[in-house]
Amino acid sequence: MPTFDLIVIGGGVGGAGAAIKARSHGQKVAVIEQRDWGGTTVNRGSTPKKVLLAAAEAHRHFQPQTFAATTPAIDWPRLAAYRDTVVAQTQTRFKQRFQQQGIFTYEGHAEFVDAQTISVNGQFLTATNFVLATGAHPVELAFPGNEFVQHSGSFFRSERLPKRLTILGAGIIAFAMASIASEAGAKVTLLQHDAVALRAYDPEFVGLLLADLGKRGVDFQFNDELTTLTMTANGLQGTTRQGTTFITDAVYTALGRAANVGDLGLANAGVAFNRQGIQVNSRLQTTQPNIYAVGDCAAANVPKLANYAIYQGKYLGDSLTATPTFPIKYPLPVSAVFSLPRLAQAGVTVLQAQAQSAKYQLKAIPLAQWLTYQREHDDQARLKLIINRQSQLVVGAEVYSYSADELINYLAILIQRQLSVAQVHELFLAYPSTATDLYGIWI
Numbered sequence: 001m002p003t004f005d006l007i008v009i010g011g012g013v014g015g016a017g018a019a020i021k022a023r024s025h026g027q028k029v030a031v032i033e034q035r036d037w038g039g040t041t042v043n044r045g046s047t048p049k050k051v052l053l054a055a056a057e058a059h060r061h062f063q064p065q066t067f068a069a070t071t072p073a074i075d076w077p078r079l080a081a082y083r084d085t086v087v088a089q090t091q092t093r094f095k096q097r098f099q100q101q102g103i104f105t106y107e108g109h110a111e112f113v114d115a116q117t118i119s120v121n122g123q124f125l126t127a128t129n130f131v132l133a134t135g136a137h138p139v140e141l142a143f144p145g146n147e148f149v150q151h152s153g154s155f156f157r158s159e160r161l162p163k164r165l166t167i168l169g170a171g172i173i174a175f176a177m178a179s180i181a182s183e184a185g186a187k188v189t190l191l192q193h194d195a196v197a198l199r200a201y202d203p204e205f206v207g208l209l210l211a212d213l214g215k216r217g218v219d220f221q222f223n224d225e226l227t228t229l230t231m232t233a234n235g236l237q238g239t240t241r242q243g244t245t246f247i248t249d250a251v252y253t254a255l256g257r258a259a260n261v262g263d264l265g266l267a268n269a270g271v272a273f274n275r276q277g278i279q280v281n282s283r284l285q286t287t288q289p290n291i292y293a294v295g296d297c298a299a300a301n302v303p304k305l306a307n308y309a310i311y312q313g314k315y316l317g318d319s320l321t322a323t324p325t326f327p328i329k330y331p332l333p334v335s336a337v338f339s340l341p342r343l344a345q346a347g348v349t350v351l352q353a354q355a356q357s358a359k360y361q362l363k364a365i366p367l368a369q370w371l372t373y374q375r376e377h378d379d380q381a382r383l384k385l386i387i388n389r390q391s392q393l394v395v396g397a398e399v400y401s402y403s404a405d406e407l408i409n410y411l412a413i414l415i416q417r418q419l420s421v422a423q424v425h426e427l428f429l430a431y432p433s434t435a436t437d438l439y440g441i442w443i
Contacts, residue, residue: 002125004030005029005129006029011031022317037091048157053180056074155252156177167189168252169192175213188219193223201349202345224240224242280300295308360396371432378402383399411438425439
């Protein structure tokens with residue numbers, strides 16, 4: 001019976017972080033993947049999304065330029081073929097990276113026999129420690145006709161673009177889908193059960209994004225939700241709680257995900273879980289001391305984003321070989337909405353600063369007249385810095401622009417390093433660029 005120091009169940013980005021780190025410390029490691037190497041991120045999430053987004057960005061950038069009077073249409077089938085090539089190549093590299101580093105790989109469904117043993121395709125494997133990185137799946141909706149609803153991953157891997165599509169939800173994935181689809185020429189409706197979109201972000205910037213997407217034809221319907229869906233000769237007919245009836249060609253849900261835990265035999269291993277996922281402590285340890293969980297399957301109180309899963313995996317890869325072990329300490333939170341334009345934030349948010357105005361000061365900086373944004377025709381670009389009143393250090397930032405993710409990462413580095421104005425001006429950077437804009441931004 002093969003025996004390992006560590007077995008990772010799940011070959012996505014979180015599992016990879018744990019496996020590769022543990023292997024770097026000399027551990028004998030195996031990774032088991034049931035479906036697709038790279039997990040949701042590579043196959044149905046960020047990787048295909050960014051390929052589609054790149055085409056949408058190029059299309060948007062073409063419009064205000066002086067190349068031609070008519071902007072060429074996005075060739076979706078050709079774009080889909082390229083996307084599939086990128087995904088397939090990334091999948092292959094993911095598995096190859098494990099194998100090149102001496103990590104054993106298994107393909108199949110893993111199920112616990114007991115706390116030290118799992119079964120994979122009828123073969124038994126044992127390990128000192130296990131890391132569960134099984135991810136999550138879209139929440140299934142419960143209304144008549146729910147079988148016609150597709151999930152966001154289906155959109156990011158679609159072979160054709162529906163002429164009319166409806167998106168359920170108003171979170172970061174929904175806005176990425178709406179931006180890509182509308183830029184590619186689809187008529188997009190976004191349906192949200194309450195009145196709030198992107199609730200963690202600055203409401204002013206969210207309002208700008210709603211207005212910008214609205215100008216491009218995205219129809220936002222708030223305080224309403226889908227109650228029935230039927231197939232007709234003209235397409236899918238939906239009815240909402242408010243009594244509205246509409247016809248669409250496709251409905252996609254971006255209403256959250258549920259942990260993949262139901263068929264792992266967790267009870268056999270003494271691992272507890274609930275609706276939020278697998279219960280973990282501050283060391284990502286489950287109720288069974290030698291079994292850990294990371295990423296979307298873990299009920300850790302952090303966002304279910306790839307950068308957190310990767311960080312958790314790396315932490316476990318280190319801590320499982322450390323004596324003594326140490327609780328996980330998360331770095332400065334950084335996130336982005338890959339919409340057109342984009343929203344991004346790092347550290348203390350605008351909402352947090354507004355709730356603690358005695359502690360934090362907000363500094364708004366218009367960016368539209370800066371060369372970086374003028375050349376991109378980014379006439380809405382703007383930034384808000386959050387400053388600690390006592391220390392006068394920048395502790396947070398939020399950006400609204402077509403390149404918000406780029407600027408926020410620069411700002412996150414400065415915030416985490418607590419750099420002074422003098423230290424920033426000592427940096428030698430290529431000019432003109434987003435990086436050299438920091439000279440004028442930093443207080």
